[in-house]
Amino acid sequence: MSKEFVTEALLADILSVSRSTIEKWKISRKITPSKNGQYCLEDLQYFPSIKSMINSRWKEQQNVTPKRKYQSIELFAGAGGLAIGLEKAGFDTIALNEIDKDSCKTLRHNRPHWNVIEGDISKINFFDYSQYDIDLLSGGFPCQAFSYAGNKLGFEDTRGTLFFEFARAIKELQPKVFIGENVRGLLNHEKGKTLNAIKSVISELGYVLIEPRVLKAIFYRVPQKRERLFLIGIRKDLFPYTNFIWPDPFCRVMTLKDALKKGELYNSYCPPSSGQNYPPKKQKVMEIRLSALHFVTNKTT
Numbered sequence: 001m002s003k004e005f006v007t008e009a010l011l012a013d014i015l016s017v018s019r020s021t022i023e024k025w026k027i028s029r030k031i032t033p034s035k036n037g038q039y040c041l042e043d044l045q046y047f048p049s050i051k052s053m054i055n056s057r058w059k060e061q062q063n064v065t066p067k068r069k070y071q072s073i074e075l076f077a078g079a080g081g082l083a084i085g086l087e088k089a090g091f092d093t094i095a096l097n098e099i100d101k102d103s104c105k106t107l108r109h110n111r112p113h114w115n116v117i118e119g120d121i122s123k124i125n126f127f128d129y130s131q132y133d134i135d136l137l138s139g140g141f142p143c144q145a146f147s148y149a150g151n152k153l154g155f156e157d158t159r160g161t162l163f164f165e166f167a168r169a170i171k172e173l174q175p176k177v178f179i180g181e182n183v184r185g186l187l188n189h190e191k192g193k194t195l196n197a198i199k200s201v202i203s204e205l206g207y208v209l210i211e212p213r214v215l216k217a218i219f220y221r222v223p224q225k226r227e228r229l230f231l232i233g234i235r236k237d238l239f240p241y242t243n244f245i246w247p248d249p250f251c252r253v254m255t256l257k258d259a260l261k262k263g264e265l266y267n268s269y270c271p272p273s274s275g276q277n278y279p280p281k282k283q284k285v286m287e288i289r290l291s292a293l294h295f296v297t298n299k300t301t
Helices: 010-016 019-027 050-054 058-062 081-088 102-111 162-173 191-204 256-260 280-300
Strands: 072-074 090-097 116-118 136-139 175-181 207-216 227-235
Touching: 010 019, 010 050, 010 162, 072 081, 072 162, 081 136, 090 102, 102 116, 136 162, 162 191, 191 207, 191 227
Parallel strands: 072 090, 072 136, 090 116, 136 175
Antiparallel strands: 175 227, 207 227
16 A cells, blocks of 8 residues: 555544544644645554554455345435445345435436335335345434333334334345444434344344444545444344455545546546526525625625
8 A cells, every 4th residue: 555645634534533632642742744734644553443444455355256146125225325335246126115206216317227116114015025035135224212111122112113114124025134224323322222122123033233333434435424333134044154244444535536536436527517506586595695795704804
């Protein structure tokens, strides 16, 4: 890996600390910027997150190819971010469910061949897909408050939540593996009770849950600071034959520049955009606000 230099702001994102913490470390000489004011990652390998980037096995892992075409179903699909990633990993998407009409339009536009099921997930009978040998069920189910009236915190205790629908899909489809994605706040939601309830249900359904982990998008070739909690379950009859490992981070962090310009992520530049188009009434309001802002700015300068 060639030497890579990052800005102070990007270093803070990599280390999951504030800019003020970076400033304190700089004063105490825990970290030292180079002559250009940036930081050489190679010199900061005493931080575990940076060391894992330097010693990444990303390329080796990317060379692993599937032995066959794997089949998946996606729930709470949104605009297809997770589904497209799975497609790149070699999965053949059998169906996707999403209730938002605009997201469904986006899915159909980008992937006309996908079977997009628009509507309420509670209306779907997943036994209709029993003829498929589903390898993977995935989805970012919304985290809602659970009721703890029951003592078992089992499958029935989650009824009325969207996680229940995700669990029902697991029960009816019996996929080999499932991936659940959620906000990192799920770790401590309701003082950990929600996650404990989820773990209980997963075990009850016959799956081994890999210890959940928060993954940061910036470590996986995504120019975004998004953090997500991932729950991965493997069917108990298959678990003894598996050797699951979390993916290594990429050797560098992608930025907005990588997203907009031709380079390592894309083979063309981002096309020009006129931006948001507002209806005439709202456009008039925006113009009045902009004029007022200019007036205030000129008055104070």
